[in-house]
Amino acid sequence: MKTVHLITLLEDGEKKELQQMLKEHKRSSLNKLYKYLLQAAQKGHDKENMFRAAFGEKYSSAKDYLLRNELRLLNQAIESLIIRRENEKNTQEITRNLLLLERMLQKGETELFRNVFTETERMAIAQADHKNLVALYTCAVDHTIRYKEVSVTHYEEVLRLLQLKKEALERYTNEVAAELELRRNFSLKVISTLDPGHTPTAEEENGESSPGAGIVSSYLRRYAASYMQSGEEKIQTYLQLIEALPEVSRLRPARNRDLPALYGNLALELFLSGRHAEADRYYTIALEHTRDAHGFLDLYFNYCVNALLLGKHKEVSDIYTAHFQAIDKNKKLRYRFACFASIACLMLDRPADAFRLLDPEIIRRPVTEYYYYRLVYAMVYFQKGDMDNAEREIGNILQSFRFRRNARVEDKPLVKLIQKMIELESFRNQKEKYAQLSEKLKTEVQERREEQSRFSTVIYNWIVWQVQQR
Known part of the structure; x- marks a missing residue:
């Protein structure tokens, strides 16, 4: 029988919880039937005993509909409890x-992220947990931008995740708005019942008219606009x-x-404008507001280039050494960071x-x-x-x-300049020729400055x- 099978699915704590719920139910027959089925689960059961336990009367086929109805209600109560408990477990797991x-x-961490994300997304979608889906997609977007290589494929993935986040946010907002409307209309009904001629003092307002909401939304709009700006306009916006x-x-x-990112973006625009000393000052402020390198490697990288x-x-060189563990795990930045740290060592x-900082496996270079x-x-x-290996590398590039x-x-x-430097070295034993070619190369290098x-x-x-x- 379905009811008996459902009871076997209950944990001990859930059985006690269900019994307490049924005690408080207006139909006392439900609790009596449940108690009987708990005791009879091991011994077996029949309609006569179930009916007598529930109603205190003798069973007859004419009254069979009463027992069927009672079992249906009991099934619903058990199923509701099981579903609620499972949802609570899933919600806790999603939050965790x-x-x-x-x-x-x-x-x-990149290896575990995808598996945990996929499983959590599945649970959240199954529960229509739009609020946590928004948080989940936000996390996935940040992870992709921070740790995956810069490519069209990965930024198409960012756009896809942003669209999913937007849809989840719209559903969550609609749900919250509907809840607000429900409470508002209930309150209006109570007021109109108590005083039919009363006009509510709190009229509907556009949330944007709230001073706080205006400040925040204005800030976010300006922040979004900054990504479409450049030069002095962008600097002033930041x-x-x-x-x-x-x-x-x-x-x-x-x-x-946002503080480290704002200072970092300001510094980057100053860097692109050739104002390196100013950029260094703002990069330093940005780094002072970071907790650790893992979440801010882009900022550390940009600071190092400047x-x-x-x-x-x-x-x-010291920054690269101090944060090597975080850098080496970051597929997006590990090679570029190694290049610039290597140049620092050369200087x-x-x-x-x-040489030790560079990965010898060419196939691993993005x-x-x-x-x-x-x-x-x-x-x-x-x-x-x-010079032989230097010439080989330059030849491969050309x-x-x-x-x-x-x-x-x-x-x-x-x-081409490095190629000429290599060629110059072949004349090192010919002092006059070497001096002549060296001066010519210095002139050419100077001309390239512009x-x-x-x-x-x-x-x-x-x-x-x-x-x-x-």
């Missing part, structure tokens, strides 16, 4: 998993956002997390250390960093005095420029440093 995912996000943040954080404390241009080579005249990585390899070989459609040719002038905006300034600075020593 969200906390786990947040920790994985902070620490840069200065305004930083000024507005204390008041916004008072209303929405969670927004205080620091290289200011000659802070040892500081860049400190430590080519052996620079396409986005392929040319840059090979170019840094050529620089390391050159500074170590290994060949790729000729045959690969997706080749990044912006740094081709730098590649083109710095088109190629890597960091590598150009290394070339200048090397040529000046010739």
Whole structure:
């Protein structure tokens, strides 16, 4: 019988909870029937005894509908309890998993993230838990941006997750709005019943008219607009956002997390504008507001690139060493960070250390960093005095420029300069010829200075440093 099978699904605590619920039910027959079935579960049962237990009367076929109805109501009560308990368990598991995912996000864990995310998404969708779905998709977006390589595929995934978040947010907002409307109409009904002629003092208002809501939404709109701006306009927007943040954080404390990003984005725009000293000042402020490197590696990376241009080579090397564990786990930044840390070592005249930082497996180099990585390899070989390998790397890069459609040719002038540096070394024993070619190369390097905006300034600075020593 279905009811007996349902009872066997109950845990001991759930059986006690159900009994307490049935005690308080207006139909006392339900609790009596339940008690009988609990005791009879091991012994067996029949309609006569069930009917007598529930109603205290003798069973007859004419009254069978009463027993069927009682069993139906008892089934509903048991099923409702089981479903509620399972939902509570799932809700607890969703909440727990969200906390786990947040920790994985902070620490840069990528292996477990996808499995936990997929399972949590499945549970949240099954329960129509729109609020937690919003939090889940937010976490997944942040994880993709922080730790996955920059590619069209991964940013298409970001867009997909943002769309899912938007849909979940709309459903959650509609649900909350419906709940508010329900309570509002109930309150209006009570007032009209008590005083039919009374006009409510709290009229419906647009939430945007609330001063607090206006400050927050204005801040968020300006923040969103900043991504479509550039130059001085963008710099001024970030200065305004930083000024507005204390008041916004008072209303929405969670927004205080924006502070490192605001200072970091301001510094990045100053960097792109060639204002490196100002950028360094704001990067330093941004880093002072970070908890650890895991969640802010982009910020550390951008700081290091700017620091290289200011000659802070040892500081860049020290940062890379101090945060290597976090950097090495970050697929998005590990290779680029290694390149710039290697350049810092070269500028400190430590080519052996620079060589150890580079991954020897070319197949593990992402396409986005392929040319840059090979170019840094050529620089390391050159500074170590290994001209054969330096020439080989430069030759491979130039060949790729000729045959690969997706080749990044912006740094081709730098590649040609390094090629000439290598050629110059072959004349080192011919003093007059060497001096003549060296002066010619210095002139060419100087003439390229005006083109710095088109190629890597960091590598150009290394070339200048090397040529000046010739």
